[in-house]
Amino acid sequence: xxxxxxxxxxxxxxxxxxxxxxxxxxxxxxxxxxxxxxxxxxxxxxxxxxxxxxxxxxxxxxxxxxxxxxxxxxxxxxxxxxxxxxxxxxxxxxxxxxxxxxxxxxxxxxxxxxxxxxxxxxxxxxxxxxxxxxxxxxxxxxxxxxxxxxxxxxxxxxxxxxxxxxxxxxxxxxxxxxxxxxxxxxxxxxxxxxxxxxxxxxxxxxxxxxxxxxxxxxxxxxxx
Amino acid sequence: xxxxxxxxxxxxxxxxxxxxxxxxxxxxxxxxxxxxxxxxxxxxxxxxxxxxxxxxxxxxxxxxxxxxxxxxxxxxxxxxxxxxxxxxxxxxxxxxxxxxxxxxxxxxxxxxxxxxxxxxxxxx
Numbered sequence: 001x002x003x004x005x006x007x008x009x010x011x012x013x014x015x016x017x018x019x020x021x022x023x024x025x026x027x028x029x030x031x032x033x034x035x036x037x038x039x040x041x042x043x044x045x046x047x048x049x050x051x052x053x054x055x056x057x058x059x060x061x062x063x064x065x066x067x068x069x070x071x072x073x074x075x076x077x078x079x080x081x082x083x084x085x086x087x088x089x090x091x092x093x094x095x096x097x098x099x100x101x102x103x104x105x106x107x108x109x110x111x112x113x114x115x116x117x118x119x120x121x122x123x124x125x126x127x128x129x130x131x132x133x134x135x136x137x138x139x140x141x142x143x144x145x146x147x148x149x150x151x152x153x154x155x156x157x158x159x160x161x162x163x164x165x166x167x168x169x170x171x172x173x174x175x176x177x178x179x180x181x182x183x184x185x186x187x188x189x190x191x192x193x194x195x196x197x198x199x200x201x202x203x204x205x206x207x208x209x210x211x212x213x214x215x216x217x218x219x220x221x222x223x224x
Numbered sequence: 225x226x227x228x229x230x231x232x233x234x235x236x237x238x239x240x241x242x243x244x245x246x247x248x249x250x251x252x253x254x255x256x257x258x259x260x261x262x263x264x265x266x267x268x269x270x271x272x273x274x275x276x277x278x279x280x281x282x283x284x285x286x287x288x289x290x291x292x293x294x295x296x297x298x299x300x301x302x303x304x305x306x307x308x309x310x311x312x313x314x315x316x317x318x319x320x321x322x323x324x325x326x327x328x329x330x331x332x333x334x335x336x337x338x339x340x341x342x343x344x345x346x347x348x
Contacts, residue, residue: 201327
């Protein structure tokens with residue numbers, strides 16, 4: 001208790017609190033990662049713009065892993081609906097659906113609950129697809145081993161400069177739909193240059209997920 | 225966009241803490257806010273106003289202390305992020321070391337910490 005104020009009945013005191021809400025989420029994320037480690041599971045979370053191709057990329061990765069005899073699961077995070085969840089389930093993998101309702105991002109707490117619904121003892125890999133949003137998920141790691149951010153050329157060549165933080169806090173940066181670059185009159189090299197400057201440590205992958213271009217690079221970047 | 229839920233968690237923690245001290249009123253909340261968080265000061269203040277209408281925090285003051293973002297590099301560089309040409313209005317976490325160009329680490333600016341409370345307690 002700190003310095004006292006005045007009056008005979010009451011006094012004003014300064015109380016030290018030191019409570020960091022964002023740090024609490026980070027601790028819970030560490031706990032999720034430890035749980036995955038305990039089961040020998042590698043976890044990846046996919047962040048990115050709405051419609052940038054996150055779900056399709058995870059679907060393709062899941063199929064690749066299956067052909068190698070590896071077992072994957074996925075968590076679909078969306079504000080509402082189960083469209084992505086159904087897509088994951090159609091690949092014959094265990095999946096969990098998180099509807100955030102009013103929240104703009106997944107957090108470690110929501111993912112912690114989703115982990116309860118997955119057969120962790122039977123898995124090698126877990127993919128966590130965050131809500132399509134380049135702002136809010138930045139503050140809330142969920143406990144994966146690597147973060148992948150996906151953008152596409154259809155969002156314009158200024159997307160990295162407009163949302164720098166998410167690129168700084170990711171390990172792999174996917175620039176998707178490069179096949180549409182010419183039609184969109186967008187130069188993907190501008191996105192690449194901006195991303196490199198913000199995060200020289202990240203792996204940057206040019207991709208056309210629909211046709212599988214760049215998928216080998218992603219597989220190797222993630223160590224799959 | 226998530227200032228409201230973050231603030232609501234903070235207020236819950238503050239109410240809990242003030243109960244521990246048998247406080248009858250919270251007069252001031254001192255919050256440290258890192259510039260690399262995606263939390264807006266205006267939105268936090270608005271959420272605070274709404275969320276403190278009917279509880280022990282009613283009428284209290286929210287003091288926000290900004291914390292500069294900082295990076296550190298193996299080459300020895302340590303410093304604040306200065307606004308760059310393409311982002312002149314705010315600081316963004318550019319991890320390219322301005323001295324050697326290698327990858328730097330963030331060492332400050334991600335905080336959202338309720339540091340101190342000023343509370344009214346019975347004088348016994």
